[in-house]
Amino acid sequence: MVVISVDSTNIQSMPFAVRTDTSGNASFDKSINFYVIADPKGPPYTPGDNMHFSLGGANLSIYDGTNLVSSCSVAGGKVPSFMQDVNAPFMTNGVFYSFEMGTNHLESANFEICYGSGIHPAIDCYRFALRTFVPETSIGLLLGEKGDKIEVAEVLPGTPASRAGLTAGLIVQQINGVDSARYGIKMAQDGFRFGIVDLELVDPSNGKTNKVLLTTAKTFPSAIH
């Protein structure tokens, strides 16, 4: 069996798509619905080979740390019409998996999609951590250290920070009126996840200071396609 780990670097080329939905749950903090739409055919090893889903399957394994909580083969079905933003081949021929996960065990829950071939001995299993596809609440800033200061290391696209025009390299001088040095990176990053964030930023290229008020929003990791 060949296990292919799926993350943000290779998700775009995988034979499946993943969607999450929190709207039907009483609280986003408690559970999330996952929808996985898999192409019934996997990438062939050789032309004419036919890596097919029916010779593999889909499996959900949940751990508590390193201890197994549960594991089972997940039943698939036709892709329902309510699915949006899914490529046409997946909508027409895809196999649809729907399951609900509590947020407490997302960190160590893995979903596997496996393909087999009648003429090739290997079974290809694509494995991904469900956490990869969970929406996060943030303003979309990743921080780094520059000397004794905290700087913006990365601005995630499609987030409140990118919409406000923030760019990597800006120095975070104050967070909610408090000197950022008093936070430290981890606390500052955690503080960006909830509510309204008041930032005072310095552009080191011209020494100008700017203030921005950002409201956190649900953002998705770039791994989703």
Add this chain to the structure above:
Amino acid sequence: MNLKLIPCLALVLSGLFPALSAHAEMDTFQISPVNVSDSPISVQVTNMDSGEWFTVFYKTNETTTDKFLHANLQVSDGDKKISSVPVEKIWTTNGVEFEFMVSATYLTTSKFTITEPERCDRK
């Protein structure tokens, strides 16, 4: 779909084995060691290093169709839901098998449910 017309056969997993306690309400049947022999269900439990491996066999009849037969495994930690997953059907002679593993830690709060509409011979 009218849920009142759907009899459900529910297994409650408790203790180290499926100590199957039962009650019936409407068209829902909870399976226990006491009544499992009167049900279309048989259960095999194998103790593995990482948990209990369940093989549940559900005897089908001529009215059973793949389209309307469903099974779901719900694993919880106390009152917190860990997962709720439709379990794959493995069609065999005279019935369907379901396989899954649950850690002994979570057996008492986990539930496996088979749903089939209008199974009149089981009422």
